[in-house]
Amino acid sequence: MSSNSFGKLFTVTTFGESHGPAIGCVIDGCPPGLAISEEEFRQDLDRRATGKSRHTSQRREADEVEILSGVYEGKTTGTPMALLIRNTDQRSKDYGDIASTFRPGHADYTYWQKYGIRDPRGGGRSSARETTMRVAAAVVAKKWLAERHGVRVRGYLAQLGDMAPAGFDWDAVERNPFFWPCEGQVPELEKAMDALRKSGDSVGARVTVVAEGVPPGWGEPVYGKLDGDLAAALMSINAVKGVEIGDGFAAVAQRGSEHRDEMHLDGFTSNHAGGILGGISTGQAVVASIALKPTSSILIPGRSINLAGEPVDVVTKGRHDPCVGIRATPIAEAMMALVLMDHALRHRAQCGDVGVVAPRIP
Numbered sequence: 001m002s003s004n005s006f007g008k009l010f011t012v013t014t015f016g017e018s019h020g021p022a023i024g025c026v027i028d029g030c031p032p033g034l035a036i037s038e039e040e041f042r043q044d045l046d047r048r049a050t051g052k053s054r055h056t057s058q059r060r061e062a063d064e065v066e067i068l069s070g071v072y073e074g075k076t077t078g079t080p081m082a083l084l085i086r087n088t089d090q091r092s093k094d095y096g097d098i099a100s101t102f103r104p105g106h107a108d109y110t111y112w113q114k115y116g117i118r119d120p121r122g123g124g125r126s127s128a129r130e131t132t133m134r135v136a137a138a139v140v141a142k143k144w145l146a147e148r149h150g151v152r153v154r155g156y157l158a159q160l161g162d163m164a165p166a167g168f169d170w171d172a173v174e175r176n177p178f179f180w181p182c183e184g185q186v187p188e189l190e191k192a193m194d195a196l197r198k199s200g201d202s203v204g205a206r207v208t209v210v211a212e213g214v215p216p217g218w219g220e221p222v223y224g225k226l227d228g229d230l231a232a233a234l235m236s237i238n239a240v241k242g243v244e245i246g247d248g249f250a251a252v253a254q255r256g257s258e259h260r261d262e263m264h265l266d267g268f269t270s271n272h273a274g275g276i277l278g279g280i281s282t283g284q285a286v287v288a289s290i291a292l293k294p295t296s297s298i299l300i301p302g303r304s305i306n307l308a309g310e311p312v313d314v315v316t317k318g319r320h321d322p323c324v325g326i327r328a329t330p331i332a333e334a335m336m337a338l339v340l341m342d343h344a345l346r347h348r349a350q351c352g353d354v355g356v357v358a359p360r361i362p
């Protein structure tokens with residue numbers, strides 16, 4: 001299976017299956033001299049992990065990172081960093097029924113059609129478990145971006161089913177299990193999720209991620225656009241069916257006079273563009289949103305076929321998320337950070353001298 005690597009200068013390769021012995025990644029191209037310890041992975045891995053509230057999958061993984069290479073005396077050496085997390089809470093019997101049939105709406109079907117073989121346990125390689133390593137790799141990227149450029153990447157749940165935030169407070173986001181920016185609505189979300197779980201169904205969600213402090217100039221025309229790479233990165237997250245940059249699809253109904261971000265001597269007056277023009281960062285916050293589909297592994301019977309070519313009804317039991325979007329905020333942040341890290345290095349390689357040899361607008 002190819003295409004398990006991501007990025008040009010900051011390259012992340014992930015490996016492993018949900019029910020295999022371990023998952024891991026190799027980060028190649030990390031600048032030397034960055035202080036990093038295994039403990040620093042804890043916070044973001046916990047934010048993404050299952051079993052942190054009753055509203056997500058109850059699989060309990062410790063998600064302890066082992067740094068196998070690329071770090072000497074607490075600092076990156078510039079050589080490949082290998083990170084490993086051992087799987088400890090697989091319950092493969094949950095997947096006995098799925099081995100010979102296909103969950104409607106799940107990658108079970110396309111993996112089988114493509115490879116003629118698949119590891120059905122936990123969805124194998126198509127499991128959301130793989131996103132653990134993206135979040136781990138992004139801990140390194142986030143730290144370098146913050147130290148070197150003052151970049152801060154953070155996200156929030158911007159819609160859960162048909163519920164939208166009634167207010168906005170960044171501080172509220174980390175105080176509830178949904179990454180929801182309006183604290184007053186949390187009891188309502190809890191109630192809706194409890195009812196949904198009882199019904200055996202699932203629901204979609206929208207996550208927005210914002211990167212502040214990105215300087216102007218990151219991104220490359222025309223096939224290496226920052227927004228193009230962001231769209232691909234965000235779309236590569238399990239269950240993502242749509243990506244928007246800035247106003248995204250709302251731009252369809254806007255006028256030019258409304259959508260353009262006017263400039264004055266102190267900066268831009270708005271940010272409909274989501275911080276990117278012509279594929280290159282403007283110096284404003286980079287803003288992207290994703291649409292996540294409702295989880296396909298649900299208790300409501302769905303019509304499908306089995307390997308013998310017979311019609312079957314599929315009911316998926318086990319420890320599944322009734323809304324994968326609830327855990328997607330740290331994953332979307334991770335993909336944003338990985339793209340920005342790669343583009344920061346790419347910009348430095350080609351245009352590191354611009355501003356020295358040619359003037360920039362102050």
Ligand code: EPS
Binds near residue numbers: 050121122297318
């Ligand atoms: C997942 C199903 C569940 C989740 C898993 C993603 O796994 P299992 O069926 O093995 O209990 O817990 O997510 C993780 C383990 C994780 O770390 O994100 C799926 O079908 O994608």
